[in-house]
Amino acid sequence: MTTTSSVGSAGRCTRYALALLACGSLFPAIGSALPPAEVQGNTTTAPAVSPLPQASPANSYSLSFKQLGRRDPMYLRGVESTDSADFGIRTDQVVTGVQLVLRFSYSPSMLPELSQLNVLVNDKVAASLPLPKEEAGKDLEKVVEIPARLVTDFNRIDLQLIGHYTMQCEDPLHSSLWARVSNDSQLNIQYSPIALKNDLALLPAPFFDRHDARPLKLPFVFDAAPGPAKLEAAAALSSKFGALASYRTATFPASIGQLPSRGNAIVLVTRRDALPLGELSGNPATGPSVTMMTNPNDPYGKLLVISGRNDAELKTAALAVALGSKALSGATALIDRLDPVPVRIPYDAPNWLPADRPVKLGELVDAQQLHVSGYSPREIIIPLRLPPDLYEWRNRGAPLQLKYRYTPQQFSTNSALLVHLNDHLIRSMQLPSVPNLNGEPQWLEWLKKDDSLPREASMYLPLDISTFKAQLQLRYMYDYIKQGECRDVIVEDMRGQIESDSTLDLSGLDHYTPMPDLAKFRDSGFPFTRLADLSETAVVMPDANGPEVLSAYLTVFGRFGDSTGYPTTGVQVIQARDVETVSDKDLLVLASASDQPLLKLWTDSMPARSESSHHFFDLSDLALRIHDWFSPDSEAAVRKTRSTLAWSGSGTPYLAGFESPLKSGRSVVVIASSEPSRLEEVTAAMIGGDDYKELIQGRLAVIQDKQITSLTADQPYYVGQLGWFRHLQLLLSRHLGWLLFSVLLGFALLCALIFLGLRAQAKRRLS
Structure with a gap:
C-alpha cells in the first residue's frame, strides 16, 4: 500500500507531538485540558493539545x-x-x-x-x-x-x-x-x-482506545443511502473495530446525512459537500483518501472521513484503514496503491486456534502469565478459541502435551496441579515432595542446580464440554505443612510455571457439524467466519436501507470481526434480485417490514414467515424427545413432531437458520423484524450480557425485549467433511433400521464364510 500524506512525515509528526507534550508538562496552565475549579492532586500527563474552551466538569x-x-x-x-x-x-x-x-x-x-x-x-x-x-x-x-x-x-x-x-x-x-x-x-x-491532533498516526485512537474498558459505541455516517460497494467498505471497517474491541463488545449506530452531536465517528462519503465537513466540503476527492478532522459539533470529537470519487475508490480507502492503518500519518492520506488482499484459507482466522498444526501455549498468552508464585497462587487462564465445527461424537478430544515446573517441598502430601476446561476438571497431577522422589535420583541431582523440577503430562481435552470461547485453567495447589505453635512463618518461595512449548493439537480432528445452529452463529459467526475474510459469504440487504438496518448490519459485522480478529474484506453485498448469482455462498439475509422479497420466495424452507400482520413460527419441542427409530427417513420423523404457531399483530424480531434453497450444504441466516427499530433487539441479544437469562440457539430464536425463546432445534443437514468410516458410524447411529440390517447382513456374511470354509475343509478330508 502506498500513501501520500498531506502533513509532513511520520517522523516530523512524532517529534512535533513530543515537543508539544514537553511544553504541556512544563506549563500545565496552557492547553485545552482545563480542569474544574476543584481538583485533587495533579492531572496525568496529556498528549499534544491545542487551546480550546474549558470542558465541562460533569464528564x-x-x-x-x-x-x-x-x-x-x-x-x-x-x-x-x-x-x-x-x-x-x-x-x-x-x-x-x-x-x-x-x-x-x-x-x-x-x-x-x-x-x-x-x-x-x-x-x-x-x-x-x-x-x-x-x-x-x-x-x-x-x-x-x-x-x-x-x-x-x-x-x-x-x-x-x-x-x-x-x-x-x-x-x-x-x-x-x-x-x-x-x-x-x-x-x-x-x-x-483534551483535543488530540488530527494525525492518522494515532489510529486506531481515538475511535478505539485500548485503555478504555467500556463497550465501544462508534457511529457510522453515510452521505446518502449506501450502495453495495459502500456497504462492503463499511463492513470492513466495523469488523476491524469489532476485532479491536473483542474484550469489551462493540456497537455501530448508523445515520445518513447527519453528523453526531458529540464524540467520534466514521464518515463514508463520495460527495463531500453532502455533509458539513469544513474545508473538505469545498474540496472534492481526487482519489481514495483518508482524513482525520475535528467534529464540527464537538471540539473534542474526531471524524475519520473515508472518501473517494466513487464507491470503488471509497472501498479502497476503507480497506487501507482496515488492513494498514499503521502506515498512515498526517491529517490526510491519499491512497495511491493498495496491494491485493491475501487469499484466506478455511480456519486461518487470527483469533482461532490453528487446526493444521500443534499450537504452543506460549503463542496464546504472554510468557509472564504462565509463571505463578506463592502457596495459593492465582489461576493460570489460557483462552482457547476453537473452530466451532470440530467433530466431537465418539472422539477422545484434543491432545494436550503439558510441560510444567514446580518447586518441590520438603514435607507435603497433597500438593497438586489441577487442569480444568471451562471449570470442568480434566486431570489432577500430584506434585511430589523431595522425600517422595524415591527411585528418581536424577531429580535430586537436578535440585542442586535448579530449585524447580520439570515434568510432563499428556491428556485429552474433551470437545463436548468446550465452547468457542473456551478457557484452559491451571492452578497450582501447594500443601502448607504447619510446624507448630510460634514456628509457622510463610515464606513465599513456591514457584510454578507452565512451559511455553506445551502444545495443543487440533490437526487430527475432523470439521463436521450439524446445522443450522444459531448458537454457533451467536458465538463465532459460523458458518460465515469459516473464512476469516468472509469471501464465501453474501449479504442480502432489504430494498430500503434505513439507519436501523444499517446499524444492525454494522454491528453484526463487528461481531464477525470479534470472532476472527480479521476485517471482512471479501464479503459481497447484494439485493434479492441478484441472489442467483451467489448460489455457491452462505447467505446472511436482513429483513425489515416487508422489504425483503426472499422471505416470501423461501417460505417453504423457513421456520418463520410473515404475511401482512399475520405471523407463523414453527414449533418442534418434541423433536428433542421423540424419534421414529425405524423410519427409513429420519427427517420425516422429525417433521411429524412439528406444529405451527400463528398470530396476528405487530411482529417480533427473530433469527432463523436453514439450508440454502439454492445449493445443498450452504447455509442461510435471517435477521428479521417487521419493525426496523426492533432489529437492535436482535443484535443486543447476540452480544448478550447479564440481562439475558437465555441464549440464542437452535434454528429459530425469537427475541422479545430481554427474553429469548428458541422454538425449533432440529438440525436436518451437516456441513464439513468426515472420513468414510466415521461417516458410516454416524449414518448408522441415526437410523436404527439400517443399523439392524447391517448387523444382520454382517452376520449372514460371517455365516456364509464359515459355511464355505467348513465345506472346503470337508472336501479336503474326503479327498
Missing part, C-alpha cells in the same frame, strides 16, 4: 470490577493477601478525580487494632481502611478518594488484607483470616477531555 463514568475483567469476587485470606484489578484512562482524557466504591465484608474474628485493608494504586498507598469489630461480617460499602496524581494511562489497583486474630503466636493461614471484595465494586472517574 464522568463508572467501571465495575466485573467490567475490568474480574469474573468472580476477590477472596483475601491469611495474615497478608493481595489481589488486583487493572484499569486505563483514554488518551483524550485527563483525570481530575477518582473514587473507589468498595463493597466488601470481612471476618469477625480479626483484631481491629492489628488488621486493615489497604488500597494501593500503582504500588502507592491511596488509603488504609480500618476493620472495626462492630462492622465485621456485614456487607459494607466504603468510598475511597484516589488522588488523581496516582493515575496514569495503565493502572493497577491492589487490595491488600493485613489480618491478625490473636496477640500471641498465630497460624498465618488460619481460616478466620479472610475478607471478600465484591466484583460489583466500582471506580467513578471524573475527567476533562
